[in-house]
Amino acid sequence: MAQSWAFFLLVVLCFCCVSDLICGSNGERVFLYPQSQKVSSIVSQRYRTAYHFQPPKNWINDPNGPMYYNGIYHEFYQYNPNGSVWGNIVWGHSVSTDLINWIPLETAIARDTPSDINGCWTGSATILPGNRLVIIYTGADPEKRQVQNIVVPKNMSDPYLREWTKAGNNPVIQPVGPGLNSGQFRDPTTGWVGPDGLWRIAVGAELNGDSAALLYKSKDFLNWTRVDHPLYSSNSSSMWECPDFFAVLPGNSGGLDLSAAIPNGAKHVLKMSLDSCDKYMIGVYDLKSDSFIPDTVLDDRRLWLRIDYGNFYASKSFFDSKKGRRIIWGWTNETDSSSDDVAKGWAGIHAIPRTIWLDSHGKQLLQWPVEEVESLRGNEINHQGLELKKGGLFEIKGTDSFQADVEIDFELTSIDKADPFDPSWLLDVEKHCREAGASVNAGIGPFGLVVLASDNMEEHTAVHFRVYKSEQKYMILMCSDLRSSSLRPGLYTPAYGGFFEYDLEKEKKISLRTLIDRSAVESFGGSGRVCIMARVYPVAVVDGVAHMYAFNNGSATVRVPQLRAWSMRRAQVNVKGME
Ligand code: DQQ
Numbered sequence: 001m002a003q004s005w006a007f008f009l010l011v012v013l014c015f016c017c018v019s020d021l022i023c024g025s026n027g028e029r030v031f032l033y034p035q036s037q038k039v040s041s042i043v044s045q046r047y048r049t050a051y052h053f054q055p056p057k058n059w060i061n062d063p064n065g066p067m068y069y070n071g072i073y074h075e076f077y078q079y080n081p082n083g084s085v086w087g088n089i090v091w092g093h094s095v096s097t098d099l100i101n102w103i104p105l106e107t108a109i110a111r112d113t114p115s116d117i118n119g120c121w122t123g124s125a126t127i128l129p130g131n132r133l134v135i136i137y138t139g140a141d142p143e144k145r146q147v148q149n150i151v152v153p154k155n156m157s158d159p160y161l162r163e164w165t166k167a168g169n170n171p172v173i174q175p176v177g178p179g180l181n182s183g184q185f186r187d188p189t190t191g192w193v194g195p196d197g198l199w200r201i202a203v204g205a206e207l208n209g210d211s212a213a214l215l216y217k218s219k220d221f222l223n224w225t226r227v228d229h230p231l232y233s234s235n236s237s238s239m240w241e242c243p244d245f246f247a248v249l250p251g252n253s254g255g256l257d258l259s260a261a262i263p264n265g266a267k268h269v270l271k272m273s274l275d276s277c278d279k280y281m282i283g284v285y286d287l288k289s290d291s292f293i294p295d296t297v298l299d300d301r302r303l304w305l306r307i308d309y310g311n312f313y314a315s316k317s318f319f320d321s322k323k324g325r326r327i328i329w330g331w332t333n334e335t336d337s338s339s340d341d342v343a344k345g346w347a348g349i350h351a352i353p354r355t356i357w358l359d360s361h362g363k364q365l366l367q368w369p370v371e372e373v374e375s376l377r378g379n380e381i382n383h384q385g386l387e388l389k390k391g392g393l394f395e396i397k398g399t400d401s402f403q404a405d406v407e408i409d410f411e412l413t414s415i416d417k418a419d420p421f422d423p424s425w426l427l428d429v430e431k432h433c434r435e436a437g438a439s440v441n442a443g444i445g446p447f448g449l450v451v452l453a454s455d456n457m458e459e460h461t462a463v464h465f466r467v468y469k470s471e472q473k474y475m476i477l478m479c480s481d482l483r484s485s486s487l488r489p490g491l492y493t494p495a496y497g498g499f500f501e502y503d504l505e506k507e508k509k510i511s512l513r514t515l516i517d518r519s520a521v522e523s524f525g526g527s528g529r530v531c532i533m534a535r536v537y538p539v540a541v542v543d544g545v546a547h548m549y550a551f552n553n554g555s556a557t558v559r560v561p562q563l564r565a566w567s568m569r570r571a572q573v574n575v576k577g578m579e
Helices: 002-023 338-344 371-376 423-427 429-435
Strands: 058-069 072-080 090-096 103-109 120-128 132-140 146-153 164-166 180-186 199-207 210-218 224-226 232-234 241-248 267-274 277-286 291-294 313-320 325-332 354-358 365-369 377-388 392-395 403-412 447-453 461-469 474-481 495-502 509-517 520-525 530-535 547-552 558-568
Touching: 058 090, 058 132, 058 325, 072 103, 072 120, 072 325, 103 164, 120 146, 120 199, 120 313, 146 180, 199 241, 210 267, 232 291, 241 277, 241 313, 241 325, 241 354, 267 291, 267 313, 277 313, 325 530, 365 509, 365 520, 371 377, 371 403, 377 392, 377 547, 392 558, 403 447, 403 547, 423 429, 429 474, 429 495, 447 509, 461 509, 461 520, 474 520, 474 530, 495 530, 509 558, 547 558
Parallel strands: 058 120, 058 313
Antiparallel strands: 058 072, 072 090, 090 103, 120 132, 132 146, 146 164, 180 199, 199 210, 210 224, 210 232, 241 267, 267 277, 277 291, 313 325, 325 354, 354 365, 377 558, 392 547, 403 509, 403 558, 447 461, 447 547, 461 474, 474 495, 509 520, 520 530
């Protein structure tokens, strides 16, 4: 065991140098709409996920209009019906009763009117009084201006709501007014009722060169006027995509319906998509000024909180009245090449839907996979009382290592050895994860999980923690390091990372949950404080056997009081013939 770990260290060190050259060290980001790269295509259908959401074929991006309505969950999505790269975008549609198994339906919104002829882009659903349902979405018109359109269900006796009727007065909102960029005006939110009893929505926009969530109001959801000030705007960037606005109660994992009465003590969250990731601010919706007021304004947007520190974008949340929770969905792109995607015939998945709520201090959102995903758990492996000394490596055997759900608690035997925290790391956590890799020893950590590892560890993905001592508190670094995830060159293989504060005096355990689904490695650290979604395309293990290990490369011994792992069954995700 010691020998193989030493080999691992050597290979990691060597390969990291090589992959740094491939990846660059400038915080390169996920390819949102991948450009063709000059790499040959190595395609395996084994990369196709078994329980993450995706249509039978072709390209998908943002989740759209998620909702629970009359006993059915609906998931719409940005979809190219003609291929596996972005383009010709319409709204795909699937329905479910458990958020895990999905039935594919026909296109819900097609590009067939002047106000959406160049694309039916992202939007949201709102349930109006009397259980009336309406969807508002962005259309790209013949001049490629972005306008907002309405659709309503055509046949209310169809439980799946397969067909949708476009409003006669579409577009209901046009990009007019001084300083508004008509090509950067999109992605309307779910509606809520404001202080004057009128409906409100926010639309992502570029206004006078700043990014803004523009505020519109309406009596009937059909006729809209722009409020003279945005819900919120910032000069730290020039456009926000996919704003999401919702209410949360600190320390309460139950969700709130933004159009119902909001209890005292509730906070509001404004999420925005920019810089290839989803960021958010916590604050209040001030009824007097009819605007969002963040608790803290950080000028440097690299320091803004993130929904996920990996490959996760354009997320959208909804209130699930069935279980009284808020659920968030996000899009995860491929990180292979567009020629691979053409060869595979598909591109893009959605992360597992997550319950989202606010921690008891009102400082950050917490997320956890919806409990329904546990219905896929098969045989369970259970270990207790493991001890991982420096260099310790424990192989987790007995599960399907390509389709697994793993939960590990790491318990620190002492916290005295924590190295000092340097706040400048917060400006580029990926850089810090590259420097502080899984094989680089520190006082406490790195310890964590290695997944999809080949026999000799030359190919593996490491998800790990390190503990640092800041002035009053402890800061935990969580990394998901993809630099050795594949021997194949030309992939996007960053070392994702995020920090969270932790009261280590009180809670000596740090938890990690990782969902492995063929080319998806989705991790939740510190009980959902940092989430990291990643895509991997191993070649050495893809048609063989993959190994999974718990490890510790820190000086301080780490205990594992509990380790559980399950093989995950395949879900019925949009299987053809189910409709
Ligand atoms: N995707 C949509 C836009 C949105 C972007 C187009 C975010 O509406 O701004 O497919 O990924």
